[in-house]
Amino acid sequence: xxxxxxxxxxxxxxxxxxxxxxxxxxxxxxxxxxxxxxxxxxxxxxxxxxxxxxxxxxxxxxxxxxxxxxxxxxxxxxxxxxxxxxxxxxxxxxxxxxxxxxxxxxxxxx
Amino acid sequence: xxxxxxxxxxxxxxxxxxxxxxxxxxxxxxxxxxxxxxxxxxxxxxxxxxxxxxxxxxxxxxxxxxxxxxxxxxxxxxxxxxxxxxxxxxxxxxxxxxxxxxxxxxxxxxxxxx
Numbered sequence: 001x002x003x004x005x006x007x008x009x010x011x012x013x014x015x016x017x018x019x020x021x022x023x024x025x026x027x028x029x030x031x032x033x034x035x036x037x038x039x040x041x042x043x044x045x046x047x048x049x050x051x052x053x054x055x056x057x058x059x060x061x062x063x064x065x066x067x068x069x070x071x072x073x074x075x076x077x078x079x080x081x082x083x084x085x086x087x088x089x090x091x092x093x094x095x096x097x098x099x100x101x102x103x104x105x106x107x108x109x110x
Numbered sequence: 111x112x113x114x115x116x117x118x119x120x121x122x123x124x125x126x127x128x129x130x131x132x133x134x135x136x137x138x139x140x141x142x143x144x145x146x147x148x149x150x151x152x153x154x155x156x157x158x159x160x161x162x163x164x165x166x167x168x169x170x171x172x173x174x175x176x177x178x179x180x181x182x183x184x185x186x187x188x189x190x191x192x193x194x195x196x197x198x199x200x201x202x203x204x205x206x207x208x209x210x211x212x213x214x215x216x217x218x219x220x221x222x223x224x
Contacts, residue, residue, distance in 0.1 A: 032210075034212060036215075041119075041217070041218070042217050043200060043202075043216050044200070044202075044213075044215040045215070046213070046214070049210070049212050051210065089153070091153075096158075096160075096207055097155060097158075097168070098153075098155070100154075101152055103152065
């Protein structure tokens with residue numbers, strides 16, 4: 001059974017730093033790996049989707065990588081800003097279902 | 111832009127009450143999903159639907175039922191609410207079941223059962 005883990009559960013960094021969020025999964029037989037952002041009291045917004053045949057995806061200051069063989073994905077945020085403060089969740093798609101990590105709560109200090 | 115709306119942002123109900131949570135999407139998506147989100151556990155799938163009047167159980171369907179009479183609307187029903195169903199409920203939709211399609215989420219309903 002697929003399990004997805006995100007460590008750390010919370011992270012606080014000064015504004016301007018580059019940072020990496022980690023996501024690991026136990027079963028490499030995935031269709032894709034997705035990263036979402038959740039702001040307090042709001043739903044989730046899709047950030048990046050990496051197909052199983054891809055190694056990475058980029059959107060602006062965000063870059064997500066996927067290494068199926070090691071069961072890992074990372075989300076790289078360049079030049080962090082206070083507006084990046086949110087909870088970041090990763091989800092691995094197995095068959096029709098997304099299996100979710102518990103998220104990393106990110107705080108960017110001005 | 112895809113819009114997924116949920117009928118209530120906050121709900122407070124009493125144990126044993128029947129609770130309806132409504133979700134509507136405006137982009138003609140085939141698939142709709144209900145999740146619950148609890149601290150430290152991430153999102154867990156309750157039910158999903160890939161077509162009108164079709165439903166499939168997710169990981170935690172016990173104590174819940176769903177209804178999809180129209181393509182744009184997917185309802186979650188708690189037949190007899192219990193305190194362990196206090197949670198954030200999130201609705202989502204996706205265009206198809208393709209691996210390239212992401213899910214779009216509503217703002218969530220925070221349900222408290224007393």
